[in-house]
Amino acid sequence: MAEASRSFYSTLIPHFSHPLSPIRRNYVSPTISRRNSICCSVSTTSNDSTIAPANQKIPWGCDVDSLENASALQTWLSESGLPPQKMGIQRVEVGERGLVALKNIRKGENLLFVPPSLVISADSEWSCPEAGEVLKRNFVPDWPLLATYLISEASLMKSSRWSNYISALPRQPYSLLYWTRSELDTYLVASQIRERAIERINDVTGTYKDLRLRIFSKYPHLFPEEVFNMETFKWSFGILFSRLVRLPSMDGRIALVPWADMLNHSCDVETFLDYDKSSKGIVFTTDRPYQLGEQVFISYGKKSNGELLLSYGFVPREGSNPSDSAELLLSLDKSDKCYNEKLEALRRHGLSESQRFPLQITGWPLELMAYAYLAVSPPSMTRQFEEMAAAASNKTTSKKDSRYPEIEEQALQFILDSCESSISKYTKFLQGSGSLDLDVTSPKQINRKLFLKQLAIDLCTSERRILFRSQYILRRRLRDMRSGELRALNLLNGFRNLFK
Numbered sequence: 001m002a003e004a005s006r007s008f009y010s011t012l013i014p015h016f017s018h019p020l021s022p023i024r025r026n027y028v029s030p031t032i033s034r035r036n037s038i039c040c041s042v043s044t045t046s047n048d049s050t051i052a053p054a055n056q057k058i059p060w061g062c063d064v065d066s067l068e069n070a071s072a073l074q075t076w077l078s079e080s081g082l083p084p085q086k087m088g089i090q091r092v093e094v095g096e097r098g099l100v101a102l103k104n105i106r107k108g109e110n111l112l113f114v115p116p117s118l119v120i121s122a123d124s125e126w127s128c129p130e131a132g133e134v135l136k137r138n139f140v141p142d143w144p145l146l147a148t149y150l151i152s153e154a155s156l157m158k159s160s161r162w163s164n165y166i167s168a169l170p171r172q173p174y175s176l177l178y179w180t181r182s183e184l185d186t187y188l189v190a191s192q193i194r195e196r197a198i199e200r201i202n203d204v205t206g207t208y209k210d211l212r213l214r215i216f217s218k219y220p221h222l223f224p225e226e227v228f229n230m231e232t233f234k235w236s237f238g239i240l241f242s243r244l245v246r247l248p249s250m251d252g253r254i255a256l257v258p259w260a261d262m263l264n265h266s267c268d269v270e271t272f273l274d275y276d277k278s279s280k281g282i283v284f285t286t287d288r289p290y291q292l293g294e295q296v297f298i299s300y301g302k303k304s305n306g307e308l309l310l311s312y313g314f315v316p317r318e319g320s321n322p323s324d325s326a327e328l329l330l331s332l333d334k335s336d337k338c339y340n341e342k343l344e345a346l347r348r349h350g351l352s353e354s355q356r357f358p359l360q361i362t363g364w365p366l367e368l369m370a371y372a373y374l375a376v377s378p379p380s381m382t383r384q385f386e387e388m389a390a391a392a393s394n395k396t397t398s399k400k401d402s403r404y405p406e407i408e409e410q411a412l413q414f415i416l417d418s419c420e421s422s423i424s425k426y427t428k429f430l431q432g433s434g435s436l437d438l439d440v441t442s443p444k445q446i447n448r449k450l451f452l453k454q455l456a457i458d459l460c461t462s463e464r465r466i467l468f469r470s471q472y473i474l475r476r477r478l479r480d481m482r483s484g485e486l487r488a489l490n491l492l493n494g495f496r497n498l499f500k
């Protein structure tokens with residue numbers, strides 16, 4: 001459940017990179033439910049899955065709302081050293097299963113303690129030690145290592161130490177990893193999160209293919225294809241994306257924390273899981289009081305609605321997420337006389353001809369403005385291309401707030417045009433999708449397609465709202481700027497007439 005976005009909280013994580021197949025680094029948004037949030041169904045029946053046909057059923061895990069497996073997990077955890085807790089697993093309104101207060105809880109109270117012996121990390125012992133040694137000898141990084149570990153332990157069923165934990169994990173975790181390419185293309189046509197989902201799917205596919213080529217194929221007795229295949233990797237990565245925790249007090253180590261990973265996300269809370277050095281366990285302290293029976297939440301990090309959909313498969317209620325953002329795509333004009341010079345300058349700073357920038361309801365980043373200056377600057381400003389490109393990159397060292405008054409109006413108009421073309425894509429999708437308003441909290445209640453469509457509608461509505469706000473601000477600024485110019489021109493003409 002961590003996020004390795006730029007801010008490294010102990011959040012539940014989506015971002016991984018692996019040296020086997022280098023991940024493409026994008027400009028990451030700095031910051032991404034109706035009544036209650038709704039999740040995406042993952043039980044795909046179509047066979048146009050981007051990764052692999054989803055016809056092979058994962059033989060482990062349970063239905064996402066299974067309380068039976070969750071209570072077996074609770075019993076096993078208590079027997080294995082989990083101290084008595086102030087919360088219990090129950091069916092909940094937000095997130096299907098979750099943790100609920102078993103007594104009144106004060107603000108600032110420590111609500112959870114999971115000993116390190118019950119945590120899964122890259123250092124965990126393998127039931128099949130030989131398999132673990134092979135991966136470590138090949139310097140497989142933490143993300144793919146943990147994904148392989150999870151499959152390896154899951155395949156051992158009852159003989160794995162983690163059998164009760166794995167049985168309580170969702171058989172089909174929610175996330176955009178489970179949307180087929182045609183679902184992404186149809187429902188997320190307007191949103192930039194579609195690109196992020198495709199990149200992520202490609203990264204997972206690439207990681208699996210690299211592991212297969214370099215390791216699994218060489219040790220088929222340790223990694224048989226019936227067990228270690230694309231489908232099982234999709235499952236294990238889905239679990240990692242939606243449940244992994246980054247622990248700041250352990251140098252940002254990533255881990256699966258059974259029990260703690262039953263906590264659902266709320267945009268209203270700011271508490272995170274972390275390792276507590278004095279009590280030597282994973283803890284979390286409440287930032288508000290809870291009453292007996294109330295659902296307890298943590299924060300998965302300051303993520304936009306799109307990022308939450310991407311990794312966790314749900315979209316918070318419109319306007320309820322202060323970290324929400326919508327990505328705006330800006331591109332250089334290919335017919336620009338200085339196109340090549342601008343592109344080279346961008347490339348020198350790790351950028352390309354098209355870049356995504358996050359817009360928030362409160363405004364947009366300086367990098368976006370710098371990119372816009374570069375995009376509209378005339379040949380006479382060639383000498384400034386370099387500093388504009390540097391400011392457009394997200395490197396903290398470059399000066400970002402340079403202003404170029406002579407092209408400010410064109411830059412703002414350029415952003416406005418991109419904003420309006422993006423709005424029209426959202427509007428086309430939303431109008432085409434009709435006013436579907438399904439009051440559902442479980443994917444089981446509804447046909448998969450309708451369910452995904454509703455998620456897409458929720459996402460697009462919230463992203464378009466941010467774009468509308470930016471459009472309003474941009475139009476107002478341009479209007480003020482132009483009326484100011486007009487006034488100055490009138491004044492000048494007045495003087496001229498006077499002297500005539």
Ligand SMILES: C[S@@+](CC[C@H](N)C(=O)[O-])C[C@H]1O[C@@H](n2cnc3c(N)ncnc32)[C@H](O)[C@@H]1O
Nearest residue numbers: 001037095097174242261262263264265312314
């Ligand atoms: C770390 S798990 C939390 C426990 C999970 N509910 C379970 O029963 O296994 C993260 C998953 O919980 C669900 N979830 C968490 N917060 C949610 C929210 N605010 N709204 C809807 N679903 C949520 C999503 O399915 C997400 O992928």
